Amino acid sequence: MASKDTSISMSVVRRLPRYYRFLYDLKExxxxxxxxxxxxxxxxxxxxQIRQDLNCFGExxxxxxxxxxxxxxxxxxxxxxxxxxxxxILLGAGNLGHALINHMNFSSKGVSLDGIFDxxxxxxxxxxxxxxxxxxxxxxxxxxxxxxQLAILCIPKEAAPELVTxxxxxxxxxxWNYSHYDIALHHPEVLVENVHLGDSLMALSYLIxxx
Amino acid sequence: MASKDTSISMSVVRRLPRYYRFLYDLKExxxxxxxxxxxxxxxxxxxxQIRQDLNCFGExxxxxxxxxxxxxxxxxxxxxxxxxxxxxILLGAGNLGHALINHMNFSSKGVSLDGIFDxxxxxxxxxxxxxxxxxxxxxxxxxxxxxxQLAILCIPKEAAPELVTxxxxxxxxxxWNYSHYDIALHHPEVLVENVHLGDSLMALSYLIxxx
DNA sequence: TAGATTGTTAATCGATTAACAATC
DNA sequence: TAGATTGTTAATCGATTAACAATC
Numbered sequence: 135m136a137s138k139d140t141s142i143s144m145s146v147v148r149r150l151p152r153y154y155r156f157l158y159d160l161k162e163x164x165x166x167x168x169x170x171x172x173x174x175x176x177x178x179x180x181x182x183q184i185r186q187d188l189n190c191f192g193e194x195x196x197x198x199x200x201x202x203x204x205x206x207x208x209x210x211x212x213x214x215x216x217x218x219x220x221x222x223i224l225l226g227a228g229n230l231g232h233a234l235i236n237h238m239n240f241s242s243k244g245v246s247l248d249g250i251f252d253x254x255x256x257x258x259x260x261x262x263x264x265x266x267x268x269x270x271x272x273x274x275x276x277x278x279x280x281x282x283q284l285a286i287l288c289i290p291k292e293a294a295p296e297l298v299t300x301x302x303x304x305x306x307x308x309x310w311n312y313s314h315y316d317i318a319l320h321h322p323e324v325l326v327e328n329v330h331l332g333d334s335l336m337a338l339s340y341l342i343x344x345x
Numbered sequence: 346m347a348s349k350d351t352s353i354s355m356s357v358v359r360r361l362p363r364y365y366r367f368l369y370d371l372k373e374x375x376x377x378x379x380x381x382x383x384x385x386x387x388x389x390x391x392x393x394q395i396r397q398d399l400n401c402f403g404e405x406x407x408x409x410x411x412x413x414x415x416x417x418x419x420x421x422x423x424x425x426x427x428x429x430x431x432x433x434i435l436l437g438a439g440n441l442g443h444a445l446i447n448h449m450n451f452s453s454k455g456v457s458l459d460g461i462f463d464x465x466x467x468x469x470x471x472x473x474x475x476x477x478x479x480x481x482x483x484x485x486x487x488x489x490x491x492x493x494q495l496a497i498l499c500i501p502k503e504a505a506p507e508l509v510t511x512x513x514x515x516x517x518x519x520x521w522n523y524s525h526y527d528i529a530l531h532h533p534e535v536l537v538e539n540v541h542l543g544d545s546l547m548a549l550s551y552l553i554x555x556x
Numbered sequence: 557t558a559g560a561t562t563g564t565t566a567a568t569c570g571a572t573t574a575a576c577a578a579t580c
Numbered sequence: 581t582a583g584a585t586t587g588t589t590a591a592t593c594g595a596t597t598a599a600c601a602a603t604c
Contacts, residue, residue: 142555143594143595145594145595145596146595147548147551147552148544148548150547150548150551151541151543151544151547151548152541152544154547155525155544169560169561169562170561170562171561177530178527178529178530180596180597180598181561181597182596182597182598182599183595183596183597185561185562185563185564186563186564186595186596186597188563189562189563189564193562193563195561195562195563196561196562196603196604197560197561197562197563197602197603197604198559198560198561198562198603198604199560199561199562199604200560200561200562201562213551214547214550214551214554215550215551215553215554216547216550218554220550220553220554228448229443229444229447229448230444230448232440232444233440233441233443233444233445234444234542236440237439237440237441237542238542238543238546239543240546243543243546243547243550244546244547244550244553244554245546245550283553284549284553307553307556308549308552308553310545310546310549314366316389318389319388319389325549325552325553325556327545327546327548327549327552329540329542329545330362330363331445331448331449331540332362332449332450332454333359333362333363333366334521334538334540335449335451335454335455335456335521335538336361336362336365336425336427336454336455337358337359337361337362337538338495338519338521338536338538339425339426339427339431339454339455339456340358340361340424340425340426341358341519341536341538342426342431342455342494342495342518342519342536343425343426343429343431343455344353345518345536354570354571356570356571356572357571380584380585380586381585381586382585391572391573391574392573392585393572393573393574393575394571394572394573396585396586396587396588397571397572397573397587397588399587400586400587400588404586404587406585406586406587407579407580407585407586408578408579408580408584408585408586408587409579409580409583409584409585409586410580410584410585410586411584411585411586412586
């Protein structure tokens with residue numbers, strides 16, 4: 135728990151993973167030190183913003199010198215909580231859920247995927263990435279045993295309200311939500327990160343039609 | 346081409362699809378009129394913000410009465426450009442690309458998916474949603490014929506730089522980018538909407554570890 | 557020491573919220 | 581007409597950028 139944790143704005147938080155990716159690339163390319171000015175140029179930001187952002191978490195640079203790439207990378211790794219794995223489950227192993235399981239490297243994002251749930255008879259019993267898909271009737275028992283903190287929701291909007299309530303009763307504290315059900319509106323006490331792919335594409339459609 | 350098009354901020358644009366979804370639901374539920382106050386309550390926004398946002402595009406309400414749901418829905422449909430389909434192609438029919446094709450309702454988002462490209466020998470020739478996967482060698486010929494304006498990138502970072510350049514030379518003007526290649530940085534002249542699922546999950550990991 | 561670059565404060569810019577006159 | 585609610589201007593709030601003293 136760093137010193138200035140409470141006041142970090144979401145604008146800053148959303149930039150952290152991108153910093154982390156750029157630092158990783160610099161590290162990979164053997165770059166030892168970098169100034170805020172040069173990183174800003176590479177990332178298309180202002181040097182001021184980078185220094186402001188980093189100083190939310192501590193003083194990682196050296197005056198007159200810049201930042202040590204390795205050290206800054208490690209700090210971001212720690213700040214983002216990548217050193218701990220959040221026990222998690224995924225609900226809805228259809229097209230999207232299945233693709234996420236195969237496509238995402240969960241453990242490199244601080245997440246440990248421990249269970250997969252779906253009620254489709256054709257899916258129950260199947261195995262993905264070494265995890266057997268279960269029906270949602272086993273949810274409570276699984277949670278009592280494994281205590282997942284995060285649920286990844288790849289289910290239709292209609293199925294969400296009931297499942298979300300059950301999950302919260304099981305102790306789930308955060309949702310990575312691909313459904314169109316507005317969790318935050320109904321359960322303000324939990325953390326919700328929405329991924330609305332349709333909204334993203336519609337916003338792009340709007341921009342295309344403007345230009 | 347509405348009157349005040351030029352000055353719409355991205356903050357407003359990103360809220361439009363959500364307004365559209367809520368209006369759709371209201372319409373489905375037979376709600377005829379709604380005030381900014383009530384819509385604000387349902388969406389978890391302020392009435393002020395809703396009125397400000399909508400007035401970027403015109404005067405859709407009636408003083409003393411509110412907004413007609415049907416009419417406002419139609420306006421949003423038009424504003425978002427859903428009445429025209431942008432010809433598009435998808436590159437990379439692996440897990441994620443495949444899932445997107447099956448999962449997304451492109452035409453309801455103003456997008457017409459006309460071609461799918463991938464260089465994996467096991468995928469070339471296969472058919473998804475009535476479209477045959479082609480190798481990228483056929484890209485230029487296809488574009489000369491079909492003039493896609495939008496490319497959906499589900500390819501690895503390494504493959505992106507060359508393909509993006511080729512696509513832009515083929516007249517592609519916009520990218521829905523799932524790769525970690527930073528298109529906007531290298532090609533500021535095109536529209537880019539990034540979907541960085543990993544960044545989204547890492548931001549959530551950060552928040553989980555704070556609470 | 558001189559040059560460079562940070563950490564941090566101050567200034568600017570943009571987005572959100574509040575207030576209210578216009579009007580249905 | 582009176583009540584309600586918009587459209588719009590003004591006030592506030594927050595985020596970004598600029599400036600500069602501190603210091604390596």
